[in-house]
Amino acid sequence: MSLTNIIRPIFDSRYRELTTYAEAAEELQMAVLRRLIGCAKGTEWGQQHGFSGIDSYDQFAASSQVNSYDDLKAFIDRMRHGEMNVLWPGRVHWYAKSSGTTSDKSKFIPVSSQGLKDTHYAGGKDAVACYLHHHRESRLFDGRALILGGSHAPNYNLPHSLVGDLSAILIENINPLVNLVRVPSKQTALLSDFEQKRDRIAHEALHKNVTNLSGVPSWMLSVLTRVLEISGKSCISEVWPHLEVFFHGGVAFTPYREQYHRLIPSSKMHYLETYNASEGFFGVQSDPADPSMLLMLDYGVFYEFIPLDELNKPQPTVVPLWGVQTGRNYAMIISTSSGLWRYLIGDTVRFTSTAPFKFVITGRTKSFINAFGEELIVDNAERGLQEACRQTGAEVLEYTAAPVFMNEEGRCCHQWLIEFSQMPSDVETFAEILDKALQTVNSDYEAKRFKSITLQRLEIVVARSGLFNEWLKSCGKMGGQHKVPRLSNSRDIIEQMLRLNK
16 A cells, blocks of 8 residues: 555645634634743743733734844854753754844854744645645655755754754754655765765665655755766656655745756656745645745744835834735744744745735845845845955946856856946956855855855956946936845846846
């Protein structure tokens, strides 16, 4: 008998619970809030913010401001040094390393044992539940899961405390039974050298019956390309004929879709998007016919939202989930069972439905490039340009940058269109310095650039004099407070400028 059919009733039962989201959203979210407050009322944060006297959402909202990472950084650093009962009860042992703020190369997001269980692992199980519900013919558990992960390192050399990629933390703490149905081995999965890891994954998985993939599209594409190189096959379907689904997240899948279709030309192949981040697991594509994702309401996450057009106001409107409207962009705020309180995560979403609450990710609260998981922000760009100018004597007047998405050989990079007021003597030298400076200030960019496995060195196109002003004029944006978009996750703006740069 199929192992999938034996296990399926467990996931069917959970899927039925997910269908209650449409009628019980406020009730479920308030239960989460009460649970979080109850757990944390004895912590330093809970005592400072009067958690013991809170019994309504309005009281919770009034207890503290909306927080950035910089607001919580001092608390988190104390936790990383072993202090207990700071933001969350007990000692938090694991910290997910994420891209930095304007003042730091990296953020360190606390991941408690409770957060692992009630949020991160819960999300993975629910992704499977949604998939199995819509694909009754599935034999998902009759083969292996190819799951990509990052790496971790000791945290301040404290016993049993780790810092690193969230995926590595998940693999390190996963139920040992899961290792019976996954590849690669744990030892391979946690390697820090991606070039070595990719090769070992490909060899370990090559002759396994892989039925499902999980990971970031850009990294997975690199692994699949290596599998084809080793196998000598023309497509992945010839290597793994029973492959049926890719659970993907981390970066937008759209730029990679056609490449996956070429690599896996099977009508039986499916794709399911998830919204998982270092801070939590927030959404699952619950219907294959609908690209929007179901917001997960009964995890260890309480949600609030700021209308995006109010984000920079001194006193912006903040609403709980039941106060949002469809079709409007919101910045998302979370409070979690890992000790993040009213935390502005930096992502923006737009709801497509409120019964149940379904949404699409619309971007970041600030200008950025995150096509490959690098999360490059404007501050990184400015600091990188400053260093390149310092070393070469160049002066930058205007610039914009966007990703060049992966071609069939798996090559991709960032393309910078720069108008210099003082040209460097050698543009290639300027590009090399800029690229290295960006790696210094952004750990995610550094990881993606490692040995040029996923992301190649950036490319610079020199803009002719006056190009940026001409583009602003063509858009009716000359003068006033109109600014050139510095970083974009799409190529729309840079392509317009390149057409003018003749």
